[in-house]
Amino acid sequence: MSSDLTEETITEAVQRTFDTSTDPRFRQLFVSLVQHLHDFARDVRLTGDEWFTATDFIERLGKISSPTRQEVVLLSDILGLSMLLDKFNEDTGESATDSALLGPFYVEGRPTAENGDNISNGVAGTPMFVTGRVVDEQGRPIAGAHVDTWHSDGTGFYDVQLTEPLHGEFAMRALLTTDRKGRFWYRSITPRYYPVPTDGPCGEIMRTAHRSVMRPQHVHFWFKADGYQPLITQLFLKDDPYIDRDAVFSAQDSLKADFVRHEPGVAPDGTPVDEPFVTLDWTFTLAADNIGATR
Ligand code: BEZ
Numbered sequence: 001m002s003s004d005l006t007e008e009t010i011t012e013a014v015q016r017t018f019d020t021s022t023d024p025r026f027r028q029l030f031v032s033l034v035q036h037l038h039d040f041a042r043d044v045r046l047t048g049d050e051w052f053t054a055t056d057f058i059e060r061l062g063k064i065s066s067p068t069r070q071e072v073v074l075l076s077d078i079l080g081l082s083m084l085l086d087k088f089n090e091d092t093g094e095s096a097t098d099s100a101l102l103g104p105f106y107v108e109g110r111p112t113a114e115n116g117d118n119i120s121n122g123v124a125g126t127p128m129f130v131t132g133r134v135v136d137e138q139g140r141p142i143a144g145a146h147v148d149t150w151h152s153d154g155t156g157f158y159d160v161q162l163t164e165p166l167h168g169e170f171a172m173r174a175l176l177t178t179d180r181k182g183r184f185w186y187r188s189i190t191p192r193y194y195p196v197p198t199d200g201p202c203g204e205i206m207r208t209a210h211r212s213v214m215r216p217q218h219v220h221f222w223f224k225a226d227g228y229q230p231l232i233t234q235l236f237l238k239d240d241p242y243i244d245r246d247a248v249f250s251a252q253d254s255l256k257a258d259f260v261r262h263e264p265g266v267a268p269d270g271t272p273v274d275e276p277f278v279t280l281d282w283t284f285t286l287a288a289d290n291i292g293a294t295r
């Protein structure tokens, strides 16, 4: 290694230290990372004080993180990196439904439900009737697909964030299975927009940038079916006040949906409803699993 390093030569000197790696992908990742990090520092003429602020920030990201508080993932989300990866790892066909982030509120062990069930588990709110169809890229129904769905309540909180009246029980989430025509349907309550967590280091970035911290009203879905690529996505209220400034860049045009408001009457599944209610109907298209793996 040369000892007369300059601002220009140091980058290559560091990169050469990865030549001894026997893992080509590891080497490629670090050589490129060093290149971009050094170019960034040169580009903005990063000061020592600024780098100290950054290292303190990274340390605080780690300290606040836990299995239920994913601040590092949130940083990736608010910087658009999570959605960027989603986009270029999305090896789907032309007509498959676009993906959106999983988010931190998916939990293992959610209850299974039958089509038609009310999955709100007693949480009060405006009734919402969701009807969906799962099809392949030729429009043929996919029977027996697993449909995970979860969403917030009418004040923007998920069950795992509520203490009353749930006491640790699940609500507004379930695992359903499509019928032989690829259909699934359930009753719940209408969700609402909510902020991403802002009491940690990511909140500082968003406040300093005067950015919106809100996620527009949405319902999450995760589809799994043998012979098809899994699909993690969300449907968004198309006229939500935050629809064009989703804090995590997931609200794409193709996923903007009508949450149709109805006066008291009869729900799509024939249930009489004596208060105003909302319906959400969507067809989800799964891409064939080219590898042919069975899940
Ligand atoms: C969500 O959709 O639940 C979510 C996604 C990313 C950050 C925060 C929340």
Ligand code: FE
Pocket (backbone or CB within 6 Å): 103, 105, 215, 218, 220
């Ligand atoms: Fe969400």
